[in-house]
Amino acid sequence: MAQKRKKASRTTNSSIRGRKRRLTTTEIEHFKQILLEKRREILKNVYEIEDEALKKSRLDASGDLSSMPIHMADLGTDNYEQEFVLGLMDSERKLLHEIDDALQRIENKTYGVCEGTGQPIPKARLEAQPWARHCVEYTRMLEQGLVE
Numbered sequence: 001m002a003q004k005r006k007k008a009s010r011t012t013n014s015s016i017r018g019r020k021r022r023l024t025t026t027e028i029e030h031f032k033q034i035l036l037e038k039r040r041e042i043l044k045n046v047y048e049i050e051d052e053a054l055k056k057s058r059l060d061a062s063g064d065l066s067s068m069p070i071h072m073a074d075l076g077t078d079n080y081e082q083e084f085v086l087g088l089m090d091s092e093r094k095l096l097h098e099i100d101d102a103l104q105r106i107e108n109k110t111y112g113v114c115e116g117t118g119q120p121i122p123k124a125r126l127e128a129q130p131w132a133r134h135c136v137e138y139t140r141m142l143e144q145g146l147v148e
Contacts (some may be wrong), residue, residue, distance in 0.1 A: 007079075010128075020113065021120060022113070022120050023112040023120070023123070023126075024135070025085070027112075027113070027123065028111060030105060031102075031106070031111065031130045032103065032106050034130045035099050035102055035103055035106075035130050035131065036103070038099055039096065039099045039100070039103075039132070042092050042095060042096050042099070043096070045092060046089055046092050046093065046096075049085055049088060049089055049092075049094055050089070080111050082092070088131075095131070097113045098133075099130075099133040101131070102130060102131040103130075105133075112126060113137040114134050114138050115131070115134055116134050116135070116138035116142070116147060117134075117135060117137070117138050117146075118143075119135060120135075121134070121135045122135065
């Protein structure tokens with residue numbers, strides 16, 4: 001009877017360790033490809049946004065009065081759109097920075113390890129957010145201000 005409990009305990013412990021294990025080389029390569037693809041997608045989006053913003057600026061600079069807003073509401077809308085685009089580009093650049101950091105962690109062989117606890121980040125979290133630098137528990141503690 002005691003042997004059965006020990007065996008069950010070992011099985012439970014090994015299954016827990018299985019969830020909290022480090023990533024294999026194949027898994028790391030999988031996440032690297034996801035990160036590189038997301039990086040390409042973001043760069044393409046940023047270039048398209050910049051190109052569109054520049055195209056609009058060129059129309060304004062050319063003195064084409066037919067496209068100049070006349071009403072104050074039109075000016076407000078244009079300002080809102082410009083600020084929205086700038087905010088979007090800023091968030092895209094921040095995400096690009098996070099992706100670059102994750103790719104650097106792959107090179108440093110620290111990818112998939114929580115920077116706060118040193119524990120492996122669950123694969124499900126990395127699938128959802130491959131640039132994650134913290135496990136969910138540590139992120140929650142950061143958000144609550146329990147750690148710096």
